[in-house]
Amino acid sequence: MAFEVPKTAYSGKIKEVKLGKGDKAVTIGGESSYPFYLFEGEMPHPPRIAMEVFDTPPEDWPEAALEPFAGVTDDPVAWAKKCIDDYGAEMICLQLVSTDPNGLDRSADEAAAVVVKVAEAIDVPLIVWGTANHEKDTEVLRKVCELCEGKSLVVAPVEEGDHKRIGAAALAYHHTVAASTPIDINLAKQLNILLGNLGVPDDSLVMDPTVSGIGYGIEYCYSVMERDRMAALTQQDDKLQYPVICNVAKEVWKVKEVKVSEAEDPKMGDPRKRGILLEALSSMSLLLAGGDVLIMRHPEAIKLVREMIAELTAK
Amino acid sequence: MILIAESINIMSKTLGPAMRERNPGPIQEMARAETEAGADYLDINIGPARKAGDELMQWMVETVQAVSDLPLSLDTTNPVAMEAGLKVCKSRALINSISLQPDRLESELHFVTKYNADMIGLLWGAEGMPRDAAERGMLTADLLYRASEAGIPNESIWIDPIASPVSVEINQVKAGFEFMSMLGEMAPDCKSTVGLSNISNGTPAELRPYLNRTYLAMLMKYGLYSAIVDVFDTELVSLARAGMPEILDLVHRMMDGEKPDLASLSPKELEYAKSVRVLMGEALYSHSWLDI
Numbered sequence: 001m002a003f004e005v006p007k008t009a010y011s012g013k014i015k016e017v018k019l020g021k022g023d024k025a026v027t028i029g030g031e032s033s034y035p036f037y038l039f040e041g042e043m044p045h046p047p048r049i050a051m052e053v054f055d056t057p058p059e060d061w062p063e064a065a066l067e068p069f070a071g072v073t074d075d076p077v078a079w080a081k082k083c084i085d086d087y088g089a090e091m092i093c094l095q096l097v098s099t100d101p102n103g104l105d106r107s108a109d110e111a112a113a114v115v116v117k118v119a120e121a122i123d124v125p126l127i128v129w130g131t132a133n134h135e136k137d138t139e140v141l142r143k144v145c146e147l148c149e150g151k152s153l154v155v156a157p158v159e160e161g162d163h164k165r166i167g168a169a170a171l172a173y174h175h176t177v178a179a180s181t182p183i184d185i186n187l188a189k190q191l192n193i194l195l196g197n198l199g200v201p202d203d204s205l206v207m208d209p210t211v212s213g214i215g216y217g218i219e220y221c222y223s224v225m226e227r228d229r230m231a232a233l234t235q236q237d238d239k240l241q242y243p244v245i246c247n248v249a250k251e252v253w254k255v256k257e258v259k260v261s262e263a264e265d266p267k268m269g270d271p272r273k274r275g276i277l278l279e280a281l282s283s284m285s286l287l288l289a290g291g292d293v294l295i296m297r298h299p300e301a302i303k304l305v306r307e308m309i310a311e312l313t314a315k
Numbered sequence: 316m317i318l319i320a321e322s323i324n325i326m327s328k329t330l331g332p333a334m335r336e337r338n339p340g341p342i343q344e345m346a347r348a349e350t351e352a353g354a355d356y357l358d359i360n361i362g363p364a365r366k367a368g369d370e371l372m373q374w375m376v377e378t379v380q381a382v383s384d385l386p387l388s389l390d391t392t393n394p395v396a397m398e399a400g401l402k403v404c405k406s407r408a409l410i411n412s413i414s415l416q417p418d419r420l421e422s423e424l425h426f427v428t429k430y431n432a433d434m435i436g437l438l439w440g441a442e443g444m445p446r447d448a449a450e451r452g453m454l455t456a457d458l459l460y461r462a463s464e465a466g467i468p469n470e471s472i473w474i475d476p477i478a479s480p481v482s483v484e485i486n487q488v489k490a491g492f493e494f495m496s497m498l499g500e501m502a503p504d505c506k507s508t509v510g511l512s513n514i515s516n517g518t519p520a521e522l523r524p525y526l527n528r529t530y531l532a533m534l535m536k537y538g539l540y541s542a543i544v545d546v547f548d549t550e551l552v553s554l555a556r557a558g559m560p561e562i563l564d565l566v567h568r569m570m571d572g573e574k575p576d577l578a579s580l581s582p583k584e585l586e587y588a589k590s591v592r593v594l595m596g597e598a599l600y601s602h603s604w605l606d607i
Binding site for chain 2: 185186187189190193194231235237239240
């Protein structure tokens, strides 16, 4: 008797979500199998990478991360353009670091004005990420939603504590929301239900499961994302059939193992190579767990991951 | 089904302070209320009781026995407190609980014979919580063996497979069912019990009874002998007393693989059917599990 390769029986499919608008809009999701299991199902849209731009010059980035963006880190518009023109970014994620109440605490109006400038200057999809402070994000992201009407942004993070007010603004001005929960599959499902009850349509919702990098609990993130895809694809759990977005770069580049210099700890080796590899490997791991969009930083890490995506999706 | 009332607990906002202040009023009021609500046993949970636990447990037993004739389940991790309580129990007490902690097992098993008590055998091993049904089976075998060596008959042992919250790890809930389906064959003369409310830990308070009731109904399929419960949940008590045969039938048919047409069910049946799906791992739990 000939050997037959066992196949997973899939009963569900990830919903398709279109990000941005116009020629450069990007569609994600649509998978009918586990990530890259092209021998079992389809992955009609390959995972995408959004390049990260800060709305204020980064203070704690290691040299290796700053170097590719020399000269533009004080200008979010120039920075975003450089990502697109020089590094081929197909999406931008603007991190509203300056709004952090424990940091610069920049006002909603000021922050939203910067978002508008960036949104006007680029034609690829724009993700706008707050600071996960419910009150401040509510204020800032509501303003952003309003001023960027028609830009089809992705606004994040939308959490249980602020989902009503941010969700309502996103709904009113036709933006997509990233539903963010703390590494917990049950809470992720619950927030998707709540946003659905609020009226957020299925094609305007992506999930942020909260991720970390290698060495800092990525196994937990992996398990939760894996479990999410199992429920979505094999248990017909339609409240989990949404594309997943991973805000991974800022987690990778903040850790000691990336920041420490070779002089301080010679056995750690070249810090540039170390940071790039940790970002690439963390990102790739998350793609294997079911990530649809990665928010990444270093152009070389991005290049590595793009090559892997191309190989894994080659027909 | 033997119902052990869970409400006399040091964690309670009213009874905790009453215990510490040795104020009998609120404790006796609760004991009376639980007795009237139809409890078979009253659990007295004084927690770890590190300081003067013996004095507290003795006082608690005497305080409760002054207003209720029900047998008591003594719940503390302090062996000195446990013994002090056992000494003054008028009826055959239930020791809640004894697990396979190597350093304490011998002395605790000795209480069972010395005070002619029953014991809850908590399936918690030297390495903590069992990971699956097989490990629960191994712990049961170990515990029964050690108990038998100490002269304790299986009839005195109430095995607790450990209910872990549905929102934490569904595979543990499933392992609990699988184990319960084997226990009858493994040890036919053993009894069983479960800390029922644990299943809904982490669930919003007003929704917890729905999970607790369904979980009880499911465990009844495997002949659960007793459970530690909120005895003021009248629907739960009715279920336990076989007062809801149609619901039990529905739950058990679903556990056998039947997939009822949800649209044809009454609202009450729906509560149970949706909860069964969550507890069996067919649908992923979320706080809105009853609404979708």
